[in-house]
Amino acid sequence: MNLSRRNVIVGSIAAGAATAIPGTAQAHGRETYDLTVLGTSDMHGNVYNWDYFKDAEFDDSAHNDVGVAKLAALVNRIRGERRGKATLVLDAGDTIQGTPLAYYYAVQEPITTTGKTHPMARAMNILRYDAVTLGNHEFNYGLPLLATWIQQLGFPALAANAINVKTGKPAFQPYVIKQVSLGHGAPTLRVGILGLTNPGTAIWDKGHVEGRLTFADLVETAKKWVPEMKRKGADIVIVSAHSGDSGTSSYGPELPVENAAGLVATKVPDVDAVLFGHAHVEIAQKFYTNEVTGKQVLTSEPSKWGQRLTRMDFTLSRSRGKWAVEAARSATLNTNTVEADPVVLAAVQAQHRTTVAYVNQVVATSTEELSAAESRYRDTPIIDFINHVQTETVTAALGTGLPVLSIAAPFSRTAVFPAGDVKIRDVAGLYVYDNTLEAVELSGAEVRAYLEYSAKFFVTLAPGAPVDPASISDPAVPDYNYDILSGVDYDIDVAKPVGSRITRLERDGAAVADTDRFVVAVNNYRRSGGGNFPGIVRTQVYNEQKEIRQLLIDWAQAKGAIDPADFSVPNWRLVREGTPVF
Incomplete structure (x- = not known):
């Protein structure tokens, strides 16, 4: 230095x-x-x-x-x-x-x-x-x-x-x-x-x-x-x-x-x-x-x-x-x-x-730069990448049965996959924890309750108030305790009080019913109770002790290319009284 x-x-x-x-x-x-x-x-x-x-x-x-x-x-x-x-x-x-x-x-x-x-x-x-x-x-x-x-x-x-x-x-x-x-x-x-x-x-x-x-x-x-x-x-x-x-x-x-x-x-x-x-x-x-x-x-x-x-x-x-x-x-x-x-x-x-030398090994080529800078408040391809790999892994292990949803959190605000060579350190910078992948079954009502709990991450925005991305999240809630779900489409209305923010929850264009059943891919920290999220602490239907970071690396190496067209599916947004915030 x-x-x-x-x-x-x-x-x-x-x-x-x-x-x-x-x-x-x-x-x-x-x-x-x-x-x-x-x-x-x-x-x-x-x-x-x-x-x-x-x-x-x-x-x-x-x-x-x-x-x-x-x-x-x-x-x-x-x-x-x-x-x-x-x-x-x-x-x-x-x-x-x-x-x-x-x-x-x-x-x-x-x-x-x-x-x-x-x-x-x-x-x-x-x-x-x-x-x-x-x-x-x-x-x-x-x-x-x-x-x-x-x-x-x-x-x-x-x-x-x-x-x-x-x-x-x-x-x-x-x-x-x-x-x-x-x-x-x-x-x-x-x-x-x-x-x-x-x-x-x-x-x-x-x-x-x-x-x-x-x-x-x-x-x-x-x-x-x-x-x-x-x-x-x-x-x-x-x-x-x-x-x-x-x-x-x-x-x-x-x-x-x-x-x-x-x-x-x-x-x-x-x-x-x-x-x-x-x-x-x-x-x-x-x-x-x-x-x-x-x-x-x-x-x-x-x-x-x-x-x-x-x-x-x-x-x-x-x-x-x-x-x-x-x-x-x-x-x-x-x-x-x-x-x-x-x-x-x-x-x-x-x-x-x-x-x-290990972290500088190239695992794939990215077709464009993917950044996590906005992942807390905007649907971004780089978080979709995590959810896609988790979903694909659990689906392959369990076969075609219940729909598979996936949970990921925006751990890092600085993670970037550069356009061109993506190295192990880039993937490790995106997924910074040594978590393993698990999966549990949840009902539609439990998925909604989970999303409501996650949505407390955001401050309440009054009608007409200016929106500052830097201060839209509650400083008392760390980024790793804000979870993003794939496999369902939903709105988080930050004009509404905590507990009543999920105003739209759909799958394939139809409203999710309380009695619907899903398999949800999730990391072992969250499934074991870390963050005290509701409904997630239960017996796993999938637990092969596979580390999520290594799954991301293996997927990238097998594909050779990281292309958002293969996995990016915008499915959630922040709204204020029904109007998108961003």
């Missing part, structure tokens, strides 16, 4: 003021000690500062950088500054999925068969983490690959609330207690680190974990293990949780709360700090008041992909053999202020180059 260009970007290096912790004895002249805990989260397979979909150095509108190599440079700098003082490094999960690099060594050349070390294990071992918490995306490629990756790590992988169904005990190490030297002549500090993973894994990766693992409530799990950690000698306790702090869930009440980091801080005594992830947001410093002890509990979330590093600083004192946290503060440091660590880059260089 051009460091001189980016050195001016301060980013979020705003450390909060140190906050005294109520309920602790103040030092009053006694000697104090300091501990620094560095935290990362949601790295999602990023080692290099590289965008594999663009085949270029990563960059965004804020000029963020990504990757473990960048994080390692910051960590090494802080360790150097604190030489001889206690510094721990933790990660809050979602590590081995998210880039073509991670995908390649899970699917194309899986580490379970080649015996090669996963690039994220190589990079993280060089950085010398003290512990990593398992995120929900650690389960995406199945338990054997996860087990192999954990074996390759030089530090513990934690998940206290992932429970083995057969034994009723934690399936992974629940916690670790680190003996920490605070400097020459200082007494030893024992830091307990508890790992908590996300209950949503039971939905999102049901095919991999059902009948094998269950996922317990984060608060109740912490209430169980924190006292044991204290009995085993932990002087302070830090929770590393793959769970946001909003207190809400993206699914229904059938599972424990998805984003429970704040609840852990509030309701579990003897927790001194919480490093958390999952929500992909930057929270430099946030304190919660524990309802039991009245203590202030420090929390922080370091954004995503290695863009930020959380730094927590604790002032500690010791009296009558017991440690107390006198004050705490945290900051998030921007990785665009440093050059990537050359040791990490060298360790993963061969795997990075292999991945770059």
Whole structure:
């Protein structure tokens, strides 16, 4: 990267003021000690500062950088500054999925068969983490690959609330207690680190974990293990949780709360700090008041992909053999202020180059440019391409029976198939998730209810109000939770309230009846309950564990050409009081 260009970007290096912790004895002249805990989260397979979909150095509108190599440079700098003082490094999960690099060594050349070390294990071992918490995306490629990756790590992988169904005990190490030297002549500090993973894994990766693992409530799990950690000698306790702090869930009440980091801080005594992830947001410093002890509990979330590093600083004192946290503060440091660590880059260089070569393979020729830029609010051929391949695959597997509909979401606003050569990275940029294809049966009434739920993606447009494509969608609903159906024709009237927007629903020119029956092709994330869409969580009529992205690649390679005339069928539109919006 051009460091001189980016050195001016301060980013979020705003450390909060140190906050005294109520309920602790103040030092009053006694000697104090300091501990620094560095935290990362949601790295999602990023080692290099590289965008594999663009085949270029990563960059965004804020000029963020990504990757473990960048994080390692910051960590090494802080360790150097604190030489001889206690510094721990933790990660809050979602590590081995998210880039073509991670995908390649899970699917194309899986580490379970080649015996090669996963690039994220190589990079993280060089950085010398003290512990990593398992995120929900650690389960995406199945338990054997996860087990192999954990074996390759030089530090513990934690998940206290992932429970083995057969034994009723934690399936992974629940916690670790680190003996920490605070400097020459200082007494030893024992830091307990508890790992908590996300209950949503039971939905999102049901095919991999059902009948094998269950996922317990984060608060109740912490209430169980924190006292044991204290009995085993932990002087302070830090929770590393793959769970946001909003207190809400993206699914229904059938599972424990998805984003429970704040609840852990509030309701579990003897927790001194919480490093958390999952929500992909930057929270430099946030304190919660524990309802039991009245203590202030420090929390922080370091954004995503290695863009930020959380730094927590604790002032500690010791009296009558017991440690107390006198004050705490945290900051998030921007990785665009440093050059990537050359040791990490060298360790993963061969795997990075292999991945770059893979994603640059040409799979077909497109007759014209196809863009996803308008796919949220306009029927576009590039989304029709996904639905066509899904429909064709399910129809071929099930034969001619019920009509087959298909569901796809506009995951990316930047995906483009260029006119001419289309490469694997172009397809991967369109379908960014490692979902597999499934299918279920729905009635006409259930299809309508599904579309009504999806239509809440849009804001309500008053008659005569100007229409701005940039603000027509509700910012609270992510693009991946707006689903587009093929195989039926429908209007979404955005002048009407949520729940009453599907004003036309037809197939072959006739209105869809509530009693009509359809087979609906859908990805495994949605079919398992991701996004909490109605009616879709039911037994599959098709599930051959075929990855949708690979189906798209295979279809393009077999055809040799991507021509909208082969698959583009405009079938939906946004209207306002019956008049098309666009």
